[in-house]
Amino acid sequence: MPKELITPEANQVAFREYQSGPLGPGQIRVRSIYAAAKHGTEMAFYKGYGLPRGGYDSTYHLFRAEKPAFHYPAPLGNTCVGEVIEVGPQVTGVKAGETVFRYGSFREEHIWPADVQKLPEGVPWQAAVCLDPADFALGAVRDGHVRIGDAVAVFGMGAIGLLVIQFARLAGAHPVIAIDPLPIRRQAALECGADIVLDPRACDAGLEIKERTGKRGADVCIEYSGTPQALQAALRGVAYLGTVVAGAAPGVWSGGLDLGAEAHMNRPRIIFSRACSEPNPEYPNWNEERIFDVAWRLLASGAVQSVPIVQPIVAFADLVEEYPKIATQPDTNIKLGVHFA
Numbered sequence: 001m002p003k004e005l006i007t008p009e010a011n012q013v014a015f016r017e018y019q020s021g022p023l024g025p026g027q028i029r030v031r032s033i034y035a036a037a038k039h040g041t042e043m044a045f046y047k048g049y050g051l052p053r054g055g056y057d058s059t060y061h062l063f064r065a066e067k068p069a070f071h072y073p074a075p076l077g078n079t080c081v082g083e084v085i086e087v088g089p090q091v092t093g094v095k096a097g098e099t100v101f102r103y104g105s106f107r108e109e110h111i112w113p114a115d116v117q118k119l120p121e122g123v124p125w126q127a128a129v130c131l132d133p134a135d136f137a138l139g140a141v142r143d144g145h146v147r148i149g150d151a152v153a154v155f156g157m158g159a160i161g162l163l164v165i166q167f168a169r170l171a172g173a174h175p176v177i178a179i180d181p182l183p184i185r186r187q188a189a190l191e192c193g194a195d196i197v198l199d200p201r202a203c204d205a206g207l208e209i210k211e212r213t214g215k216r217g218a219d220v221c222i223e224y225s226g227t228p229q230a231l232q233a234a235l236r237g238v239a240y241l242g243t244v245v246a247g248a249a250p251g252v253w254s255g256g257l258d259l260g261a262e263a264h265m266n267r268p269r270i271i272f273s274r275a276c277s278e279p280n281p282e283y284p285n286w287n288e289e290r291i292f293d294v295a296w297r298l299l300a301s302g303a304v305q306s307v308p309i310v311q312p313i314v315a316f317a318d319l320v321e322e323y324p325k326i327a328t329q330p331d332t333n334i335k336l337g338v339h340f341a
Contacts, residue, residue: 004107005319006073010048013076013323020109023088030082030100030110036129036310037106037336038078039158039326040226040249045074047327049251076323077106077338079129081119094118101128106319106338117296126306127299129337130159134295134304135288136247137163139275141171142282142291144220144245148172153209153218153237154194156225156248157185159309159335162192164222164247166304169193173220177212179205179233180225182331184311191308200229206236206262217242217266222273226250228257235263242266247273313337 001017008014023029044050055067063069081101084094091114094100100116119128137160146152152173154164157180168176177196178189186197196212198205210217217239223231226248234244263270280286298304311334314322319338326333 002108004105005076005316005323007046007076008073010051010072011046011324011327013046013320014073015320016073018107020111023086023111025088025090026114027088027111028084028091028094028100028114028116029086029088030080030102030112030116031085032080032082032104032108032110032316032340033099034082034125034129034340035077035080035104035106035316035338036126037076037323037326037338038132039333039335040160042076042078043327044249044251045070045072046076046323047251052252075105075107078103079132080104080107080110081125081128082110087114101125101131103132106316108316108340120300123300124307126310126337130163130299130306130309130335131292131296133159133309133335134163134167134299135275135291136160136273138167138291138295139280139288140164140222140224140245140247140273141167142286143271143273144222144243146171146173146220149174150219151175151177151209151213151216151239153177153179153221153234155179155200155205155221155223155230155234156227157182157189157334158224160247161185161222161224162188162309162334163304164224165189165192165194167298168220168222170298170303175212177209177218179230184331185334188308188311188334192305200233204236205230205233209233209237213239216240219243220245221268222247224248228253228255232257235259235266235268236261238262238266238268240266241268243269243271245271245273249274308334310335310337313339316340
């Protein structure tokens with residue numbers, strides 16, 4: 001039987017066998033070739049820090065402690081690229097042998113509806129697994145109204161932050177400043193086109209942003225590290241009446257955020273960005289489907305790089321040892337990629 005990677009409870013990973021049944025109408029069977037994790041979201045249930053706030057009540061638009069946030073065991077993995085090996089009844093437009101991709105966990109075989117995306121010849125598989133973070137990155141750049149000539153500071157050089165760097169450059173921003181404490185991520189930021197990279201452990205990032213922008217500060221700061229220290233540095237480094245985009249979805253913070261200092265004096269707009277929340281702020285002209293379309297065009301054309309983002313790439317068989325390193329050895333990871341034998 002095929003296997004999948006799960007977290008049976010917080011801070012644990014394991015392989016589990018599962019049944020891959022017959023295909024129904026409109027379904028296809030896909031043998032996995034590559035896949036990738038989604039670090040921010042998956043850490044909420046791998047580490048368990050998403051549990052205390054409870055589940056989201058979409059009627060009241062709030063979290064309820066009595067409503068479960070999620071259930072263990074939970075699957076791990078975000079997007080999968082694979083080969084179609086069987087098509088079910090009433091399937092048109094997809095045939096065996098084609099390479100396709102879709103949201104999917106770390107499993108050796110998937111049964112998917114036939115509304116998958118095809119990976120064009122010559123497009124790296126990393127582009128497919130970067131489409132999900134590109135959705136949120138492009139949404140954040142649009143929510144921040146980044147314009148030609150704007151100084152933009154981006155906090156957190158995970159997959160989303162590295163894509164924000166590239167979308168901001170395409171929008172005409174200069175300089176684009178990347179802030180991250182991990183060398184592997186600062187190097188990737190340079191490969192993705194950042195003009196300046198800063199180590200917030202080695203400098204006062206907010207002050208340094210002001211120094212690098214003629215004392216004005218960044219017109220737009222986009223925060224994707226999920227730490228109170230980074231948001232505080234963004235508030236410190238943003239220009240007067242500038243914009244801070246809070247894109248990360250962290251756990252509960254215990255402190256470190258001072259809203260009575262620079263935030264009070266400089267009066268920035270603070271925007272919470274989430275591309276998958278509909279209606280989009282620019283509805284009806286924009287929705288998530290349009291964001292996906294634009295992001296995929298830029299990824300598939302090579303206008304936006306994906307290969308430097310997917311690091312490391314490990315074998316599926318090694319995931320029990322490699323997956324926990326997202327949490328325990330973050331200096332070795334940007335976006336965990338997987339290849340299947």
